[in-house]
Amino acid sequence: MKMKKSLVAFCLSASLLAVCPTGALADVNFVPQNTTSAPAIPASALQQLTWTPVSQAKSQTTTTATAGQTLNVPGISGPVVAWSVPANIGELTLTLTSEVDKQTSVFAPNVLILDQNLKPSAYFPAEYFTYQEPGVMSADRLEGVMRLTPALGQQKIYVLAFTRDQDLQKTTKLINPAKAYARGAGNAIPDIPDPLARHITDGKLTLKVSTNTSSSILVGPLFGSSGPDAVTVGNTAAPAYSAPAAAPAAAPVAAPAPAVKKEPVLNETESYFNQGIKQAVAKGEIDKALKLLNEAESLGSTSARSTFISSVKGKG
Template sequence: MKMKKSLLALCLSAGLLANLPGVSLADVNIVPQDLSAAPAIPASTLQQLQWTPVSQNKAHTTNLATGGQSVNVGEIIGPVAAYSVPANIGELTITLTSQVEKNTVFAPNVLVLDQNLKPAAYFPSSFFTYQEPGVMSDNRLEGTFKLTPALGQQKLYLLVFTTSNDTKQTTTMVDPAKAYAKGNGNAIPDIPDPIATHGTTGTLKLRAKTSSGSSILVGPLFGSSGPDPVTVGNTAAPASTYAAPAPAATYTAPVGATAAAAAPAEKSEPILNDTESYYNQAIKQAVDKGDVDKALKLLNEAERLGSTSARKTFISSVKGKG
């Protein structure tokens, strides 16, 4: 007599976006199903978390300073974000973005758990790479990966956190003046790029959408010799399924951090001196060549970045005093 067995598996693949211009690639040596570097979090700790449900095809934003939770395990530091995603709608493409704010960014790690809160895959912070700002996006760390739940899975859980080692690292960004010059086909100025330090809080955006295409299995993609999907846990049907509590409690920041979060938003940091000098010089050169339209565009771009001297430079240049 044959017994039908339901797989408790996750077939995982990393969407590395290799064909998109201007996108940094994640470390291709990462093997998501290798959990040796993942923190060992007790089941009791995971069960106490409030898992925020994420609807498909809708972006969910989390401010960790006010909406994070606490997990005091190993190298994990600061608040964490806990999400639950539906696992009965087919393959999921998950995109996680961590925004750079005031030259500080949260370097995320993601631990993927099955419906019984058993670790299934781990994406370290090196998977989430720096992406240059675009028309609709700012400086950020970002990574995209695919999850294909096995038959019988109802929910998957994603725990997002950073570590004490991550906070010792930095991210080199691209100076706005360089990005502007590159986008307009101008000579790229020789000025230093800004550095973003890694902090314990930040703003995360998570989007889970269904994929119509077939899944690429992690095993073959990352060098596994076998063609079979990655199997997580045993192949027998589970006796019970973990039911996550409804989201309610949030991370309570220390007194100082709470006061800072409640304070009015500060003005954005002023433009870097080198960047402002670049724009002022470019405005003068454009006016000297009689290209007032270009000078106006440079003026608008400089003021958008926070310049306080570009307008004065433009006026004085037009009057012949630049």
Template sequence: MKMKKTLIALCMTAGLLASVPGITFADVNIVPQNTSAAPSIPRDALQQLSWTPVNTSKTQTVSLATAGQRVNVPGIAGPVAAFSVPANVGELSLTLSSDVNKKSGVFAPNVLILDENMTPSAFFPSEYFTYQEPGVLSADRLEGVMRLTPALGQQKLYVLVFTTDKDLQNTTTLLDPAKAYAKGVGNAVPSIPDPIARHVIDGVVNLKVKTSTSSSVLVGPLFGSSGAGPVVVGNTAAPVAATTTPAPAPAPAAKSEPMLNDTESYFNQAIKQAVAKGDVDKALRLLDEAERLGSKTARSTFISSVKGKG
């Protein structure tokens, strides 16, 4: 079953609306940020895991039967896969697939995304990962693409892959090989039953990470870190990030120190690019962050960019 996408209209403060007439707000796709449905995992249990690093444009494969790890908490069945991905390379597109084994079954993945301070930020349940028919270079699999925007200042994000007792009670209907062949060569598709794959606690999962330019879910505190000490997680270490997010304001109070020219240019360019792509939500987040860091030109850059696009 495919996940229903929720569309929300963007909102802006009245003061900013008054200074930017005639803006047309685009709808933005929102991926699951409600982590309340995910299992509650103590931080010390997360710290005991060994997190496998995955670089951009690479695919990391884990066989849960031989390399899976255990997290003994209610709601998680069998071994898990734990990955760390870079958070300082811009927006990310993560493709997670679970290979079908026609003899044993298929692992139905759930994915919990955590920021660098191990705070849950997004949850993708098993329904998000849908059955993909075999192709010329690919086999049957469950697959889903997750688009993430790491908050500024983070170095790593963490990706925990697991299945649940509920998932083990379900099955996935596959495409019969004869039907797949008939489709591939353009023949009439035979009327034969499709095989059923049961869901199992082990399998083979693949994670591919690449940079992205699509609208995505924010991971981590928007306004950076307020802590100084590192958080050690398994075989990796990451700086502590703040776990609370200040409420956004129409015109945030700027820091007394002036922003460095390179930083100012970075934010202004990012705002222009976001507006040019129609992603006003991202442009607003960048504007708010820039002003909190002391920018004097981010607001005028945003306004002129929107006027130029209108």
């Protein structure tokens, strides 16, 4: 357990710059994997939510007023939005956008990332989602990019978006359209006030899922495949167990196929993977180190796992 905690802290320290939105480093000062500041949500309440799946390279837009769900938890105001994301496609980049509406109002999102057992793994408060000026194909919006590495053995991770009581007391400064036009045309920027968008509980949220190869935050236990089975969420029922049919008494029992014996991995190959694992951990590339570990063990390595663990402990 101590090693796992050290790894989480190490992954985070190596990837903070990678997960903070461009231009917002001076304004955002928090630790995503310190989930103690997030609202405490009972596991039973999370399991009752319906989690909308979002596939790779796809976007899912949700209007909280019509498709939001109720979660009666102190500190959370209004409806919440719940998504599930595939966890077996590699490192993930999640881009969450909250659009400013025509009434100059916006939903200030907070995001809680949960592993496949609905255990909180990262928390991104409203301050993380910073104002982005409108573009040719985009409106005024709050936006944040989250880079995550699901631990091995998971099929899904979960993304919960909500707003808090204290967020509703704040506003977001937008850019005056006249200023934006003047800047785009290369004219002198007029000295006029910028509008303020008030924060509300009804909003339009869009989650986009893609893959990445950069350092990111580990979601879930280090060796996820050896952990407990994923919990059942929403209306998804666990498959019923059916006992295998008994073979006829007269049917001959086939002898089990002999196990294929793996040839021991060559010393040069063992050294190559061990060195690669050490270098990846030293650079904070934990996802790359895990891939090298898997590949080495598939070839018959007996030292790759201990090399990985000792390297992580040395950095923790």
